[in-house]
Amino acid sequence: MERLFLDGAAFLYLAATIAAWTGVAARVDAPPRLVSRFLAIGAAAHLLSIGLRSAALGDIAVATFADALSFLGVLLVIVFLVAAWRRAVAALGAVVSPLALGLTVAALVGEGRAALRPLPPVLESAWFPVHVTLAFLGDALFALAASASLLYLLQERRLKLRRRAGPLRHLPSLETLDRLNHACVLWGLVLLTLGIATGIGWAHEAWGRAAWASDPKLVFSLVVWAIYVVLLQGRMVAGWRGRRAATLTIAGFAVLLGSLVGVNVLAIGLHGKAF
Numbered sequence: 001m002e003r004l005f006l007d008g009a010a011f012l013y014l015a016a017t018i019a020a021w022t023g024v025a026a027r028v029d030a031p032p033r034l035v036s037r038f039l040a041i042g043a044a045a046h047l048l049s050i051g052l053r054s055a056a057l058g059d060i061a062v063a064t065f066a067d068a069l070s071f072l073g074v075l076l077v078i079v080f081l082v083a084a085w086r087r088a089v090a091a092l093g094a095v096v097s098p099l100a101l102g103l104t105v106a107a108l109v110g111e112g113r114a115a116l117r118p119l120p121p122v123l124e125s126a127w128f129p130v131h132v133t134l135a136f137l138g139d140a141l142f143a144l145a146a147s148a149s150l151l152y153l154l155q156e157r158r159l160k161l162r163r164r165a166g167p168l169r170h171l172p173s174l175e176t177l178d179r180l181n182h183a184c185v186l187w188g189l190v191l192l193t194l195g196i197a198t199g200i201g202w203a204h205e206a207w208g209r210a211a212w213a214s215d216p217k218l219v220f221s222l223v224v225w226a227i228y229v230v231l232l233q234g235r236m237v238a239g240w241r242g243r244r245a246a247t248l249t250i251a252g253f254a255v256l257l258g259s260l261v262g263v264n265v266l267a268i269g270l271h272g273k274a275f
Helices: 002-025 032-057 065-086 090-109 127-160 174-207 216-238 242-265 269-274
Strands: none
Touching: 002 032, 002 065, 002 090, 032 065, 032 090, 065 090, 065 127, 065 174, 090 127, 127 174, 127 242, 174 216, 174 242, 216 242
């Protein structure tokens, strides 16, 4: 049953992607409410799938790489829907929809998806749900910030070329995209900081300090943390805005993706081997 709900979520994310990009290709207003409804219903089905899988497992289902991608995908959709409810950024669905679709499809076909895999006994701890929720919610906010940054760069190029008509004419303003980028990075950094702190506490309890201090996952997380700290400091001290902030946001998310894929696929370090 949980597979059926996940298939349904992927189908709805595909429908949202088609609706959003049909509007772009046809040079007409994409129906923002239709895209948001597809994503909202897809997220509901996605949450049901994760809930059923977690209930069968007895814990949050993120112990495999495929499950981790699935969890990140639904959180990305949720944070986008919250952002679109509060701000005029419905056009961002054209980036979020295919990204959520890609994460969900990767989860469906990923190795380890078929079988339920519990946490190794050494990692069973009260830290687990807290750390996982904080870390993945932070990742979802960084993904939304990177999506907004991508649209910012596209919109800026259009304006420089004086292309006020065309398929991308309904993008949010540069100011709106820059503010969304800043808000997502700020809250993403707060959650990442808490995620790192809880992860260190968990790792210390499970392995002891000597084992986790040089773990590649921690090193990557600290690099991402440093990039976003530099970005926020640059905003406050040097007045970084616009292209520079957008480029650094995308760079930080690229490192984050490299960490997520590299550590888990190559099974390097304690984190990669455990998950």
